[in-house]
Amino acid sequence: MTQQIPSTEPELAGVRNFRDVGGLPTVDGRRVRHGVLFRSGHLAHATDEDAAFLASLGLHTVFDFRNAADQRLEGPDVELPGVRNVNLPLSDPADGAEFWKMVRDGDIEQLREILGDGKAAGRMIASYRSIVTDRTGEHSRVLHSLAEDSVPALMHCAAGKDRAGLSIAVTLLAVGVEEEAILADYLESNAKHRRYKVRRNGTSAEAYSPEVMELLSPLFDARAEYLAAAFHTIEDTWGGVEAYLEQGLGLAPETRERLRERLLD
Numbered sequence: 001m002t003q004q005i006p007s008t009e010p011e012l013a014g015v016r017n018f019r020d021v022g023g024l025p026t027v028d029g030r031r032v033r034h035g036v037l038f039r040s041g042h043l044a045h046a047t048d049e050d051a052a053f054l055a056s057l058g059l060h061t062v063f064d065f066r067n068a069a070d071q072r073l074e075g076p077d078v079e080l081p082g083v084r085n086v087n088l089p090l091s092d093p094a095d096g097a098e099f100w101k102m103v104r105d106g107d108i109e110q111l112r113e114i115l116g117d118g119k120a121a122g123r124m125i126a127s128y129r130s131i132v133t134d135r136t137g138e139h140s141r142v143l144h145s146l147a148e149d150s151v152p153a154l155m156h157c158a159a160g161k162d163r164a165g166l167s168i169a170v171t172l173l174a175v176g177v178e179e180e181a182i183l184a185d186y187l188e189s190n191a192k193h194r195r196y197k198v199r200r201n202g203t204s205a206e207a208y209s210p211e212v213m214e215l216l217s218p219l220f221d222a223r224a225e226y227l228a229a230a231f232h233t234i235e236d237t238w239g240g241v242e243a244y245l246e247q248g249l250g251l252a253p254e255t256r257e258r259l260r261e262r263l264l265d
Contacts, residue, residue, distance in 0.1 A: 012050045016041035017160035017194040021168060021185055026176040030264045036151045037263060039168050041160035041196060042066060044075035051078050054154070059083045061150040063142055065163040069093035069100075074158060086145070088138045090131055090163040099123075103216065105201050111215045120218035124162070125229040131166050132233045139170050140249040146171065147258040159196030161189040161222050166230055173241050174251065175260045179231065189222040196220055 012018050018041075022034030038057065042064070046054065064077060067089035077085060102110055114120075146153060155171075157163035165186050172182045188194065198216055201207070238244040245251045251259075 010053055011193075012040075012046070012053065014045035014047045014050050015043055015054075016196060017189055019185075019188065019194075021172070024172065024177050024181045024185060026264065027178055028176060030176075030260075032172070032175070032177065032263055033265045036153070037146075037168070037171065038152070038154040039160055039164050040154060040156045041164075042070070042074050042156055042158050043077035043080075044071075046078045051080060055080050055083075057152055057154075059152050059154055061086055061145065061153045063088060063153060063155045063167070065090040065138075065155070065157040065167060067091050067093040070158050084150070088141065090135050090138060090157070090167070091127070103219065104199060108206070108209070108212060111212060115215040115218070120215065121223070121225070124218055124223070124226050127162065128166060128226050128230045129233045131163065132230050133237055136248045139167060140251070142167060143171060143174055143249060143251060143259060144255060146262060147255045151262050159189070159220070160194075161196065161220075162226075165189065165222065165227070169227060169230065170249075171259075171263075174245055174249075174256060175263050183224060183227055186227050187222050187224065 010018065017039070019039060020034055021037050021039060022032050024032045026032075035057070038059075043050075043054070043062070059080060061084045062077065062080065064085060064087045066074070066087070070093070099114065102114055106114070142155075155164045155167050169182050169186060172185075173179075198208070198213070198220060206212070234241060234244045234248075238248050245256065
């Protein structure tokens, strides 16, 4: 029996971007059930009170999409009693390690070089596209797990925006949620209290100057163009969502039906 979380979103002190995706409408008039699918940023800094709340949700599985470099930076998730933790990195720690070091340490000239003139947004779009095409095995595993026994489930990455955002989007596509509703949920990550805290080395005002923050913003925003790029990649590569789910992710009709039974009212 899963807990119906209150309509008022809980304020978690050490976990950013937490929310229940319940209530989102499907194209055939159903809705995602409350209390079965959650998303958030990492759980490494969860307070005792945060952990107690998360434990009260009756979670079966926590899917952590961070890679080893992320885990070294933030730390491991807190342990929740009786919860299965599944680590499925959706990005290679060797890919972009120097880039993210530059984001943390680079001076304004370096940041202009690597992020200016649309380069930051272009990098994000390329990342979303590659996760769709290159991580079909990981997304298939998540959906098959959810169809079998893994709910209630929480999906997270570092900020709960990109890798978790895409995985939530794929899951919602699989059960027939309207794309407009998927986008609206994705954009909720832009709320001030949900946003990932930008971490720069140095405490001077220059390290967080308005120009620096403007250059960094495409990396930390949830933008409609990013999710649109993922959806377009599905269309361009497989010809549509149905073929993507069947051919790309190997979801048989009976598996999708079990998934709908577990996640939808």
